[in-house]
Amino acid sequence: MSAPAIGQTASRRTWFGLIVLQLPVLLVSMDFSVLYLAIPTIIDSLGPSATQQLWILDIYGFMIAGLLITMGNIGDRIGRRRILLAGAAVFGVASVMAAFAPSAGFLIAARALMGIGGATLMPASLSLIANMFPQPRQRARAIGVWTAAFAGGAAIGPVIGGALLHHYWWGVVFLINVPVLAVLFLAAPYLLPEFRADHTEPFDFIGVALSLLGILPAVYAVKALAAEGVSAGAIGAGAFGVVMLVAFLWHEKRTPSPLLDLQLFTNATFSASLSIALVGMMTQGGLAYLTNLYLQSVLGFDVLDAALAGIPMAVTVAFFSIYADRLTRKIGVRLTLAASVLIAAAATLGMVALTQTSSLWVFLVLTAIAGIGFGIQFSLVTDVIVGSAPPEKSGAASGISETSFELGTALGLALLGSLATAVFLSKDDGHGFADSLGETLKEHGDVGAVADAARAAFVDGLHAAAIAGGVLLTILAVVVMAVMRGSVRPEHSAH
Template sequence: MVTEVPARAGRRQWLGLGLLTLPLFVLAVDASVLFLAAPHIAAGLDPTPTQWLWAMDVYGFMIAGLLVTMGAVGDRIGRRRLLMVGSTAFAAASLWAALANGPLSLIAARAALGAAGATLMPSTLALIRTMFRNERQRTTAVAVWMTTFSVGVALGPLIGGALLEAFWWGSVFVVAVPVMAAVVLCGPLLLPESRDPSPARIDTVSAVLSIAAVLSLVYGLKELVGSGPDTADAAVLASGLVLGTALIRRQRTLAAPLIDPALFRSRAFRSALALLVVGVFTATSASFLIPQFLQSAAGLPPLRAGLLMAPIALSSIAGSLTAPALAARWGAPTVITTGAALSLTGYLALAQVNVGDPLWILVAGGALAVLGLSPTTVLTTDLVVASAPEGRAGSAAALSETGGELGVALGVAVMGSLTAAVYRLRVADLLPEGLSADTLAATREGIDAALEAAGELPPEAAGQVVAAARAAFGSAFSTVGYACAAITVGLAVIALVGLRPKRTDSAAPRP
């Protein structure tokens, strides 16, 4: 029997890929630029602390909550159509945010941006599956697509800084408008339409359950790490788990489920999704804590800390772009396992870093950790999408993106909580005697609060508090390094066992 070789993509498909990277680039810039524009927006709109937190967080909440539903919508109405609608909505919401005349208006605009953003990622990734049928070309296309996000995060502050120097704060949102206009104008020329050939109506109850479950999980995790143990936040997290369980059970009873349980019968799909969550979880831990170490523990100004993060960002890009060629020669399980070993070395190096050590050790350890994990995110995303039937490509892409969002939330919450717990235990033994109750309480909140409290003390006491806080944070940082090293060992085991070819798993693609 002759096996049909999938046709290779041509010039139109590669030009289409370039177009598909634009929405992801805008999403990355939009996610990173708000931090830079924060002082300008605060001066212009004067939000309360609560309003400002919602303006920052509602964007990510809406994206995470709506991904699964929007992936299913794309399967039914067409991924290109969803991309066109989402790009138009994103441009309109960007103008709304730029012209917001008050905090509530900005919050509403950011929510609309998140809702529109949730249409972009699953539709673009599903279109890549349709456009690139050759396995190696598809993996390369996914790598280019994912690298675009890293480039956007790196360039976001530079683009935002240039705009803020020349224009008002709303200009950081306006930059999305011409990019999305290009997507809408060129999309029909370069992108094919694709949809489920036998679409069914979306189950409304499942859609509501998926949105409520993901929002509860992400919100609960974020609040627990931000404000510490709290009964209300724990209840929100628990409700997310209950709603998620109800969603899974409902899918088994539906003729046309929102999330097809058949996808999870493939060992490759289950393993790839688990690897994606674990890989993003571990990488987020490093991305979350290394800048804090540089600025708070090492005392560097933001600009120098940002420059030292550049090699880590470049290693992420290098790992992503080389993943397809490595996987084509050695296979995805081997590449992911080897990458995990490289990351293990990086995390063990990070665990040895103490305050006062040369910073190149920290940067090298972080770069090794991220370099080893980057192929995992590319190859597992490709495997997740490729494991699903083409008619369900949007749903599979949405599950991939939702897994990534949960990995980020878990990384920040779990490792943030571990850092806080170790810091509190360690700093209590290092603080000098004779401090006031207020100073002790502030110092135990975290390193930033400790440094702020030290500024109000006499020089000798201030020096002791600063030294204690930085040493305690260094101990916490080392603990996280060892924890991430242990997780990468588990990641390698999952790759070796879960992605191993299995004759009885007909749905699994060849890695």
């Protein structure tokens, strides 16, 4: 199957192809969240150490974050459908390995392999959309569907995982990937086009090495600082990562065949969109982590109920990401982006209304409103970033887009999580708090003066993080209005 010609309206078959492209997106996003529910039973079965537990959870995200740009570039060269199916095969084999892992070390290796496969699936699926939908309006709608699938996967992952773990052993959370991937393998050759850019210049192996040496230590440092506080190892890894990223940018500026086209960053709309992706995911990711703790440790919901409470936000994210292009056509990219960021900012600031005794509906309303803002902005910035690149580089642009989302999530956990923890500990007043609310309740019990004080202190920390995130988003909205003044939406309609 070939891609539609420039400006051609997508056929019904192409729209069916879009449905097929959502399958790997759902799986990759689900596997970010589904494992949190399985960790207790994995601990009972495999007995991992505390360090191994962290690697089981984090190695998947590390590999995806480090390889997105590289895999997007490789897909541009060898064929986007080809690398999509190759990545799906790796992802499927690694899923089976993880399901039947005999030890914690084996599970970590399988999760790393899943991350490698996942890093091919995200940019390949997004760049294929650019080929399949050359008409800008239809492309925007298709990217909205893609964004909705990613948000939906993250939301339903814990729900599906909780239901399966209620009846089966922990390995089932990985085996559910296999039948979904089987559908992808059967349908993709008939419904998805192939696209490969005509590259004659050599592949940037030095850029790949420098990007990995920069991104992986940097992401590790951010997560280590968030989880364990300041340490020599985390600071050293972060410093090394920053040095390697500087070297990467220096190399990319001088090489004739760069892995990352730095000229894209001279486009104000492109750079503003990346900033929104970074700050938006930082706020959304950090507060998602904190509010999940709030629902369980403060309001007393179990894990599955807390997961279900995230569905209203997922619904609004999905709905408004699909229809964001309609708003853009009416008021333009600049106003739509700024307004969506302000909506998310208002809902984030509204979380200061959450208390130890708040009704669940307060949380549901605030997060649903936040989902409106995040849904619009995430869909639109993805469309803008992909649309900023010429057709032969849309895979690499997709990798840049997804990397900014990954880094934003990591920064949210580190910065907003650390802020909330600092406020929590500052409210100790001699109660003898442990390093976190969960540990404090484990040491002192769920009831009593210490438990009440700890919950109140955690809520204060949540408020501080919400204010910080809301202020950052508000500032970003103002910056977008200023930077994008007079700019137009980049339309490489050759997509």
